[in-house]
Amino acid sequence: MTHRKSLSLNWRRIPERYQLLGNECATCGAVFFPPRALCSKCRRKGTLEDKKLGGLGEVFTFTAVRSPPEGFEHQIPYVLAIVKLKEGPFITGMVTDVEPQEVSIGMPVRSVFRRISEDGKHGVINYAFKFVRA
Ligand SMILES: [Zn+2]
Numbered sequence: 477m478t479h480r481k482s483l484s485l486n487w488r489r490i491p492e493r494y495q496l497l498g499n500e501c502a503t504c505g506a507v508f509f510p511p512r513a514l515c516s517k518c519r520r521k522g523t524l525e526d527k528k529l530g531g532l533g534e535v536f537t538f539t540a541v542r543s544p545p546e547g548f549e550h551q552i553p554y555v556l557a558i559v560k561l562k563e564g565p566f567i568t569g570m571v572t573d574v575e576p577q578e579v580s581i582g583m584p585v586r587s588v589f590r591r592i593s594e595d596g597k598h599g600v601i602n603y604a605f606k607f608v609r610a
Contacts, residue, residue, distance in 0.1 A: 495528060496509065496528065496529040496531050496587060496605065497526060497527070498511050498527050498563070499512065500524070500527040500563075502522070502525055503522045503523055504518050506518075506522075506564070507563040508565060509561065511526070512524065527563070529561055529563050530562060530563070531587030532586050533561040533562055533567075533584075533585055534560055534582050534584050534585060535557045535571070535579060535581055535585060535607075536557070536559060536581070537581060538557035538558070538581070539557075541553060541555070541556050554570055554571075555574065556571075557571045557579070559585055569587070569606055572588070572590060572607070572608055574608070574609055578609075585607040585608060585609060586610040590604070590606045
């Protein structure tokens with residue numbers, strides 16, 4: 477597989493993999509991310525429908541990471557947060573474009589689509605959601 481080929485394959489998969497696509501129970505209105513097969517409240521009585529989430533939320537809790545996993549060394553220190561989305565679900569993500577000391581609980585954030593790592597050997601670039609100050 478050539479570098480160009482693996483890169484374009486990766487790009488083609490982006491819409492399915494990286495939209496903030498959750499689902500919503502039409503019976504009770506509960507929203508899930510990632511999507512669930514069954515509503516945790518209604519069980520089999522619930523009807524789940526796809527729901528695209530807006531990506532707006534606030535920092536519920538966070539931590540500054542100073543010992544990163546391989547491939548993230550150039551990004552330290554970075555902030556990993558649990559964000560409470562406006563629609564209700566919690567999502568873990570990196571908060572970017574801010575210094576760790578600028579991040580606070582309750583800070584409004586929105587999701588952005590950013591490069592997270594690059595596998596030099598295969599030329600594959602991985603993308604995911606991160607959060608920035610809203
Ligand atoms: Zn339900």
